[in-house]
Amino acid sequence: MADFDQELDASGLNCPLPILRAKKAIAGLESGQVLRIIATDPGSVKDFEAFAKQTGNELMESGEEDGKFVFMMKKA
Amino acid sequence: MEEKKLAIIATKGTLDWAYPPFILASTAAALGYEVQIFFTFYGLQLVKKDLNLKVSSLGNPGMPMPMAMDKWFPVAFQALPGMESMMTSMMKKKMKDKGVASLEELRELSAEAEVKMVACQMTVDLFDMNPADFIDDLEFGGAATFFEFAGDADITMYI
Numbered sequence: 001m002a003d004f005d006q007e008l009d010a011s012g013l014n015c016p017l018p019i020l021r022a023k024k025a026i027a028g029l030e031s032g033q034v035l036r037i038i039a040t041d042p043g044s045v046k047d048f049e050a051f052a053k054q055t056g057n058e059l060m061e062s063g064e065e066d067g068k069f070v071f072m073m074k075k076a
Numbered sequence: 077m078e079e080k081k082l083a084i085i086a087t088k089g090t091l092d093w094a095y096p097p098f099i100l101a102s103t104a105a106a107l108g109y110e111v112q113i114f115f116t117f118y119g120l121q122l123v124k125k126d127l128n129l130k131v132s133s134l135g136n137p138g139m140p141m142p143m144a145m146d147k148w149f150p151v152a153f154q155a156l157p158g159m160e161s162m163m164t165s166m167m168k169k170k171m172k173d174k175g176v177a178s179l180e181e182l183r184e185l186s187a188e189a190e191v192k193m194v195a196c197q198m199t200v201d202l203f204d205m206n207p208a209d210f211i212d213d214l215e216f217g218g219a220a221t222f223f224e225f226a227g228d229a230d231i232t233m234y235i
Contacts, residue, residue, distance in 0.1 A: 014175040016103040020185050023106035041175070054107045 004036040004072060005029060011040045011068060018044045019051055022073065026057060029075045034060065037071040045069055080104075082111045083226035085234045089118030091129040091164060091179070092139075096235050097122065098182035105189035112229075113186075114222040116196035119235075120203075123195055123210050127179055130164045142166065187213060194221055 008025045010018035018039045025035050037048070045062060048071050052059035061072040082104045086097040097119075101111045115123050122129075133139040133146065134154050140146065141163075153159070171178075177185075187193070197216045200207065207216070215221075226232050 012175045014177070016099050016106070016182075017175070017177050020102055020106050051107065 003034065005033040007036045007038070009038045010044070011038055013039070014041050015043050015047065019047055022048070022051070023055075026073065026075050031075050033075050035073045035075070037073060038065075039069045039071070040067075042069070044071075048073070080109045080231075081225070081229040082109045083222070083229035083232040084111070084113045085222065085232075086113055086115045086119035086122055087117050087235065089121030089129065091131040091167060093235065094122050094127075094129050094179050095182070098179060098186050100233070101191045102182055102186040102189060105186065105191050109230075111186075111189075112192040112194060112222075112225045114194045114196065114217075114226075115199075117199050120195055120199050120205065120210075122179075122183070123193060123214050125209060125211055127183075129179065130160050131167045132160045132163055134160075183211075187211075192225075 006025060006029060008021055010021050013021070018037065018041055022035065022037050025037075029035060039048075041047075048059055048062065051057070052073065056076040058074040058076065059071060060074050061070070063070055082101070084097050084101060086094075088094070097113055101113055104111050121127075131139075132154070133141060134151070137146070141149070154163075192215070193211075193213065194215045194217050195210060197218055199205070200216065
């Protein structure tokens with residue numbers, strides 16, 4: 001697993017909360033810094049792709065770990 | 077990236093129908109949209125300080141109910157006193173269990189993300205509503221106010 005600057009645990013949260021929490025966390029980062037997001041909402045897999053595409057932030061990784069979804073998002 | 081605009085008209089005042097406007101508004105704002113919601117008629121219940129919204133299966137055969145109640149429960153039963161409150165608390169509990177945000181939270185997040193909320197002045201007058209019952213930062217206006225924003229919105233939806 002690559003390095004990250006901040007971690008957000010959105011486990012147990014349902015749409016649209018993981019996206020909204022991620023957006024807030026990213027707002028506090030510098031450009032180029034990486035946020036690691038953990039989620040349990042299966043819809044978040046597609047949603048974080050869509051979020052990255054529309055905001056310009058880069059979804060570096062999207063995968064599963066211990067039954068949870070893990071994303072690495074680099075701030076544009 | 078040029079900022080896109082989303083205009084929403086919220087017309088319904090039940091717990092279930094209160095979700096789409098705030099889910100879409102807060103998410104669009106997170107995606108960089110400028111968002112405005114125009115609340116009219118029963119939609120004004122969504123901008124009261126105290127949200128006391130209910131849900132009912134009456135007139136809504138599509139609402140899933142626990143224990144397949146919708147299959148054997150006579151419709152007349154659903155009209156009994158207390159049924160609406162019961163269904164509302166069951167729905168709220170289900171939402172909480174599934175990690176669905178409360179309406180208060182979604183509305184708060186929308187406001188934080190600078191979603192502009194406009195209340196229909198005509199409805200306020202029509203139902204003799206008290207402006208003091210509404211959340212702060214609510215603006216009051218009419219149809220022309222809505223079109224001022226919606227006129228150059230990329231997406232407009234009626235909920």
